[in-house]
Amino acid sequence: AQSVTQLGSHVSVSEGALVLLRCNYSSSVPPYLFWYVQYPNQGLQLLLKYTTGATLVKGINGFEAEFKKSETSFHLTKPSAHMSDAAEYFCAVSGGKTSYDKVIFGPGTSLSVIP
Amino acid sequence: EAGVTQFPSHSVIEKGQTVTLRCDPISGHDNLYWYRRVMGKEIKFLLHFVKESKQDESGMPNNRFLAERTGGTYSTLKVQPAELEDSGVYFCASSRRTGTTNNEQFFGPGTRLTVL
Numbered sequence: 521a522q523s524v525t526q527l528g529s530h531v532s533v534s535e536g537a538l539v540l541l542r543c544n545y546s547s548s549v550p551p552y553l554f555w556y557v558q559y560p561n562q563g564l565q566l567l568l569k570y571t572t573g574a575t576l577v578k579g580i581n582g583f584e585a586e587f588k589k590s591e592t593s594f595h596l597t598k599p600s601a602h603m604s605d606a607a608e609y610f611c612a613v614s615g616g617k618t619s620y621d622k623v624i625f626g627p628g629t630s631l632s633v634i635p
Numbered sequence: 636e637a638g639v640t641q642f643p644s645h646s647v648i649e650k651g652q653t654v655t656l657r658c659d660p661i662s663g664h665d666n667l668y669w670y671r672r673v674m675g676k677e678i679k680f681l682l683h684f685v686k687e688s689k690q691d692e693s694g695m696p697n698n699r700f701l702a703e704r705t706g707g708t709y710s711t712l713k714v715q716p717a718e719l720e721d722s723g724v725y726f727c728a729s730s731r732r733t734g735t736t737n738n739e740q741f742f743g744p745g746t747r748l749t750v751l
Contacts, residue, residue, distance in 0.1 A: 556742070562744060563639075563726070563742050563743055563744035563745055564678075564726060564728075564742035564745075565742070566739060566741075566742075569739065610678065622668065622680040622683055622691060622694070623668075623670075623680065623728075623740060624680070625670075625677050625678040625679075626677065627676075627677045628677070628678075
């Protein structure tokens with residue numbers, strides 16, 4: 521069975537500071553890994569994904585994540601937080617056996633950006 | 636291309652009533668998924684259609700929930716009768732036909748269901 525944990529249900533950072541959202545997963549097969557973001561009153565938007573290849577993945581809005589197999593981690597970072605980054609972030613995994621497997625989500629981390 | 640659309644955006648009903656949620660996937664997407672997030676919990680998978688067939692319905696909570704995708708286009712999710720614990724946000728997602736290597740799921744905005 522696959523699962524996802526996210527350390528910290530709420531994270532606050534100052535504007536311009538580093539954003540680090542932690543994600544660890546468990547999977548018995550090589551996983552596909554995702555970060556989704558949900559802005560207030562909007563749907564889920566894909567930030568970035570890892571399937572195969574390069575372990576450092578760049579996404580939209582300046583975010584990136586690194587797949588570390590030895591640590592079963594896929595932490596999300598952004599060098600400098602912007603007020604518009606305030607949202608809820610979900611780490612997710614899918615089976616990887618087939619590219620259309622269901623997605624298993626973590627509990628989410630709510631990011632606040634302090635001016 | 637238009638994204639995944641869901642209707643209604645909000646629904647408030649009383650316990651015991653029936654509600655039907657609708658999802659229109661991106662045109663040409665054979666795969667359609669339903670997920671939900673109840674208050675304070677994770678987003679959970681409900682079921683997966685490939686065209687009009689149910690590929691995986693392991694996440695459906697009980698027989699009060701009925702999903703259909705007649706003709707392999709839009710899908711409906713009916714809750715009958717609704718209970719308080721059904722309150723939450725119901726997401727729909729779609730992806731291209733199977734066998735492709737880049738099969739990203741595109742999510743709709745969700746339907747917020749409140750059962751009073």
